[in-house]
Amino acid sequence: MRLMSRNISQTIVRLTYENITNSAGRHWTFVFGSKHDSIQTIVNHTFTVTLDPLPLKSLPSFDVTLNEELTTASVFVPNCDQVAETKYLNFRCGINNDQQKPLPNNCVFTCSVNSSSVYNTSLIRLPIPRHNGTESFNDTFRMDQRIENIRIAILPVLYQQTWLPNMTHISVNVIPQSDFYNVETICKAKEEQKPVCTDMNKIHEQCSTTLTLRFNSTRGCDYQCFFSTKKQGFTDAHSSEFTMSISPPKPIIISSTWAARYISVYWTIDEPTYVHQFSVIVNGKRMLVSDRRSRSFNYTKNILPNRKFHLSLFRLNIHIVFVDYFRWKSNSISIPYELLIIQNQIS
Incomplete structure (x- = not known):
């Protein structure tokens, strides 16, 4: 804003506009003053206004990247600096308020996780002082919070590929990699051997490192098998497949x-x-x-x-x-x- 001319009847002032795009939740200070010569400036009035912050629900979904071991989640909050100044933004892993920390300027935070689990991640906008140009006005924009869930997939069981089936059953040593509800052994008979050979399935309810599958009564069948790890609310995790054959009897x-x-x-x-x-x-x-x-x-x-x-x-x-x-x-x-x-x- 600049004074253009002055006389007894009127004062002409030129206004300059500033672009406030992507400035939600920020404070803007305005100064009115008069200038008598090229050096001296007399400040007459200063006031501040605060632009409304954007609601956190307007942000896109969080972008979550898990490390290979499924132990760390890197969470990126797109456009976080467009809803308010980042100094008013915090993040939290889980539901414990003690874990609340300032959100970095790059809008990325990290949480420790485990497989086959669901975690709450929160973006919190702290209360922002609100100015409307009046010195006596005292108000704040209320806190806002957005919660998103991170669902960590189930890992399939690992198994040892050395075992010796007998004529009635096979026992396989397995190593669970995550929490689960049960493990199912699924063996598909070769299509060309059906219907003489039939598929075999068994659900193992007990948490055990040895899974036992009892064969069907028909011998001489060949199967393609895998283990399916299951937990309610999660997609089943399948192990790598292995081939199993039931020896035929001696003629x-x-x-x-x-x-x-x-x-x-x-x-x-x-x-x-x-x-x-x-x-x-x-x-x-x-x-x-x-x-x-x-x-x-x-x-x-x-x-x-x-x-x-x-x-x-x-x-x-x-x-x-x-x-x-x-x-x-x-x-x-x-x-x-x-x-x-x-x-x-x-x-």
């Missing part, structure tokens, strides 16, 4: 016949088992048993006297089971024939 040879021009063998499996296909190898040459439900094989091709034949029976999946071999003598020859049945699963 039992129930009978065999032979003569000078044929060899026949019959076998059985005495418990529920997934069978993909059997393969018979005669003297190094593989022949498939086309019907996976079949439990017999007849060989009549090129059987000549005084020849030794080696037969191997395979089941196509990953497990190899050796069956006791046996010998016999042909009625017409004295060279022993040998039959070896192998159950082999190839994925």
